[in-house]
Amino acid sequence: MTISYGSTPTNANPIANPIATQCRMTLAEYLVYDDGTDARYELENGVLVTMGTESTVNTAIFSFLFAVFLGLGIEPQRLGVKQKVEVRSRYASARDPDLLIHSIESRLAIKGRSQACLFLDEPNPLIVIEMVLPGGEGTENYQRDYEQKPIEYADRGIAEFWQVDAARSWVRVGVLVDGVYQFETFQGDAIVVSPAFPELKLKALAVLAVDD
Numbered sequence: 001m002t003i004s005y006g007s008t009p010t011n012a013n014p015i016a017n018p019i020a021t022q023c024r025m026t027l028a029e030y031l032v033y034d035d036g037t038d039a040r041y042e043l044e045n046g047v048l049v050t051m052g053t054e055s056t057v058n059t060a061i062f063s064f065l066f067a068v069f070l071g072l073g074i075e076p077q078r079l080g081v082k083q084k085v086e087v088r089s090r091y092a093s094a095r096d097p098d099l100l101i102h103s104i105e106s107r108l109a110i111k112g113r114s115q116a117c118l119f120l121d122e123p124n125p126l127i128v129i130e131m132v133l134p135g136g137e138g139t140e141n142y143q144r145d146y147e148q149k150p151i152e153y154a155d156r157g158i159a160e161f162w163q164v165d166a167a168r169s170w171v172r173v174g175v176l177v178d179g180v181y182q183f184e185t186f187q188g189d190a191i192v193v194s195p196a197f198p199e200l201k202l203k204a205l206a207v208l209a210v211d212d
Contacts, residue, residue: 027093031115040082043093058131058168060211062098065129067162069101072197079100080125083110084117087152095149101127101196124158126196130171132165150174150181160196164207171204 025033033041033048041048054062061117066079080100087095094117102110105123110116118125130149135141145163151154153161154176161174162182171192174181186204194200 002007006162020082027117030094031117042096042184044091046093048176055134055166057211059097061131061207062168064207064210065099068200068202069197072199074101077111078104078107080107081109081118082116084115085125085128085153085156085158086117088120088155089148089152091144091148092152093139095152097128098131099129100125101129113199115168120156124156127160127162127194128153129162129164132163132167150183154179154181160194162194166208168207169204171207180204 025043025048026046027043030041030043030048039050041050045050066081069079070076078101080097080102081097083100084094084096085100086093100106100118102125103123106118106125109122110118130145132145133141150161154174157176159176161176163172163174163183165172169187171186172183173186173192173194174183175195184193188203188205190204192200192202192204192207
């Protein structure tokens with residue numbers, strides 16, 4: 001199944017689970033923000049938005065994919081964890097993907113920074129991977145993961161975008177074509193096809209059932 005995303009949704013709520021702060025933040029302030037917890041935040045319309053606590057399913061999938069890419073010979077330093085990506089959007093200033101597969105150039109750009117963020121004028125990673133949060137169509141999670149992020153990452157020019165959705169039992173790989181993602185959905189025993197890594201031999205079920 002192939003789906004194309006290329007237009008900005010009109011009904012998306014830009015703020016979900018905002019936390020109390022004294023004032024709206026700039027990107028620079030966001031990058032150095034530390035509330036003393038392990039909570040993950042994204043900056044939406046200048047407001048910190050908590051991403052909530054990840055399920056054990058999503059954390060297990062993350063760990064599995066990290067190991068898969070290591071097994072393909074990707075150096076650990078090219079696997080970006082808790083590394084932010086600046087975006088140009090009415091909804092967010094930066095996103096906090098679950099996993100980045102860096103290009104050599106994007107890894108060099110972010111290397112050594114105290115605030116790990118790829119800025120708009122810097123090289124893109126090969127792949128950005130998001131573990132989709134639960135929620136039906138019309139929910140804030142759905143709007144963020146399925147409507148906003150594909151537009152934002154496409155606008156940056158990131159060539160490949162994965163959506164891993166345990167609740168819907170699929171892995172979707174978006175390939176950037178003429179400025180929009182063409183998504184292919186993989187379920188069950190289907191082999192996940194990654195243009196960036198054609199040698200990848202990975203069944204969707206192996207990803208999604210890793211916590212069983």
